[in-house]
């Protein structure tokens with residue numbers, strides 16, 4: 001391992017020794033916001049529902065009218081506690097809300113009720129990277145706060161500056177939000193993505209949020225810095241905001257790390273600032289410098305009383321936690337004998353895990369099921385950019401298909417085409433097979449006749465075979481399949497061809 | 505005998521015997537308003553039409569045998585920082601001069617449910633920040649006892665209205681003395697309940713950890729009746745406390761024999777006007793003669809109370825008043841603006857008066873990074889020490905006496921340019937807010953024709969003892985003076 005000298009401080013612009021890119025280490029900490037799917041908002045009775053007409057899911061409280069007071073939604077506390085417990089956190093005995101003060105038109109009270117030095121949950125961890133070696137990412141805290149409204153800027157660049165005017169929709173204002181803060185323990189953009197995926201999977205398993213990054217119910221800000229491998233001190237960090245898809249987590253962080261390295265390599269210093277990820281352009285741009293950073297003037301929210309933890313209840317909740325992805329991975333390996341990779345990928349998505357286990361209720365061969373889910377279905381989902389629970393194929397479809405194959409009704413090749421059609425149309429394989437008369441030809445007399453016909457039409461191939469060129473068999477199989485429109489059983493064709501060739 | 509000069513319980517008795525109607529009471533009050541309001545200017549908004557209709561409705565109900573509540577049909581003035589659905593609620597501020605709430609505050613709903621009839625919304629210091637009503641956007645209310653002097657504040661409009669007969673009773677709010685000090689200066693009764701006894705939902709927040717709504721009335725009996733109507737836990741206010749509300753009527757017993765009554769040492773010294781001290785000493789003698797044991801008590805940390813208050817209250821206010829930004833309601837600048845920040849700044853510069861701006865700046869500074877511990881943090885520690893001081897004092901006594909205000913009503917303009925002098929007006933009342941205790945002010949004398957107030961402080965949620973002590977004094981002392989406005 002290379003241990004380059006630490007970067008020199010000041011006075012040496014343009015003269016810093018070149019350090020190869022590989023010898024830098026990424027230091028990443030994440031701040032993740034998750035909207036909870038409670039029925040009502042954090043501090044009022046307004047429903048949490050999306051896609052409604054602007055400013056219809058509002059009341060004096062979430063509009064910040066004079067004289068209103070917040071009343072804490074107990075369900076939100078419960079959900080936040082579940083998330084904290086799932087992340088191996090300690091639920092604090094005494095927690096308090098604070099006001100975070102800053103002016104912005106999407107915030108009705110011009111302060112946000114949030115938590116500061118007394119959050120709900122502290123000191124947890126999440127493990128990622130089961131395949132290449134586990135890393136434990138420490139969780140600093142999990143705290144509760146309220147969401148803001150949404151601004152729509154008309155004219156200009158679509159940002160508030162330069163807009164002709166702006167509209168505000170307060171439907172989202174006051175929706176319960178959880179902030180999860182990690183320690184700067186993440187060492188690569190890939191690890192950050194894995195962290196996000198694992199976290200999402202856990203929260204989906206708990207059922208307390210739909211964790212949709214594109215729709216904003218899960219959001220990610222990242223603190224990024226680099227340092228030479230082996231150095232203990234952190235480099236200057238930048239905060240990257242507006243990362244709003246799983247795909248862009250890795251891209252944005254890779255870009256920002258590269259930018260740090262390029263900056264240092266060109267003799268400049270990284271400036272501590274907040275940067276905005278532009279997904280279309282694939283770059284980050286400066287949003288505000290450290291000097292422009294807000295002073296939020298936190299102080300304890302006098303309108304709410306502190307929360308004293310109900311220890312027995314927390315213990316009961318801990319015991320009643322559902323099976324989380326890590327535990328499911330281990331069980332999938334033990335119960336079904338799945339290989340590590342398969343178990344990992346299947347357990348990482350709650351929907352995929354549920355799909356797999358539902359198929360396994362009526363089907364035996366775990367490896368086959370996992371293969372079909374990960375390879376065939378995985379490719380189709382990727383192409384269509386869908387999640388497993390969003391597509392037309394259900395466990396019933398896969399079971400139907402696998403059984404048709406087992407009975408020999410269809411060949412593996414046919415199965416792939418039929419599966420694609422199932423995926424596109426939602427029809428069961430057996431229905432497709434019947435509609436199209438796609439039954440596999442297993443009658444050996446019938447196949448034998450076609451084999452004879454092919455051999456008669458290809459005397460050159462027979463000679464080549466006799467001359468030791470075994471690969472012509474593949475060509476001849478193809479000819480037979482062509483004549484039977486792919487319905488002939490590949491086993492039978494192979495066997496009959498070989499025996500007839502050898503008898504010539 | 506004029507109806508507007510009568511206390512509610514007396515009017516109620518007359519209604520019960522069929523001598524008078526709710527409509528006649530309302531008529532008498534509005535006639536009085538017509539006569540003296542141009543001199544006193546206690547109201548920001550009058551709701552005469554609505555009140556007349558409600559009074560008629562009340563009479564109809566009474567005729568049918570409904571509406572038996574002890575305050576049913578009584579006219580009530582409401583301080584203009586409590587949200588009243590469909591009725592202008594300005595906080596006497598330019599920034600809310602056009603604000604009409606879409607909801608009723610909990611207390612407003614409660615008094616309405618009790619059958620009280622709103623006469624209008626009374627003037628206050630802007631956002632309840634002041635001790636004289638001089639910071640009101642709508643001008644100063646005058647003290648009915650001497651129109652050249654202030655009525656006190658911030659609930660000066662409510663206190664003046666009750667004193668002048670422009671309302672039978674009124675609601676005020678008290679953050680550092682805003683019910684008790686104007687009650688003292690106007691010669692009426694004003695009670696600040698224990699923090700958490702009365703819901704704050706719908707009270708436009710000044711300093712959330714100190715604000716409390718309470719009654720301003722002509723006598724202690726009315727005070728108990730109005731407190732009964734507004735006390736109680738509210739699911740909309742998480743800081744309201746779940747306790748059994750006693751029957752405050754049962755506190756109205758003129759007997760303090762054997763009671764231990766404390767006299768606050770720190771509030772009988774420097775800075776207290778001689779005539780006020782004399783009146784308080786007389787009051788102590790009255791209690792003594794009734795058989796109470798008088799014990800001197802001390803609040804060693806009281807001298808820091810004012811400083812702590814002027815960090816905590818402005819800090820909370822700076823955050824509470826942030827929402828007046830011109831985005832959703834209230835005043836928005838009509839000047840051309842460069843951007844959002846410019847809109848905020850022009851709107852707030854135009855909408856807020858100087859005292860409010862001063863406190864927003866003070867509070868913002870006190871909460872700033874690097875200063876929080878030195879100011880806000882330190883002030884909270886003082887607050888804890890004052891709570892402990894009171895706890896120790898209440899180990900020895902059942903109630904504590906002090907002046908309500910260090911002086912009688914001062915001249916309009918006298919302290920307006922000197923905020924520090926003005927802030928000293930609340931020196932006797934502020935420690936009570938910091939400790940969250942109940943405190944009442946009742947008249948205990950006149951000096952140069954201006955009333956003097958006696959403050960009686962009780963243990964947390966012990967309004968019963970406070971009312972009983974006040975009632976006993978009222979019965980024994982018999983303050984019957986009324987301002988001569990005619």
Ligand SMILES: [Zn+2]
Nearest residue numbers: 044046059062
């Ligand atoms: Zn709402």
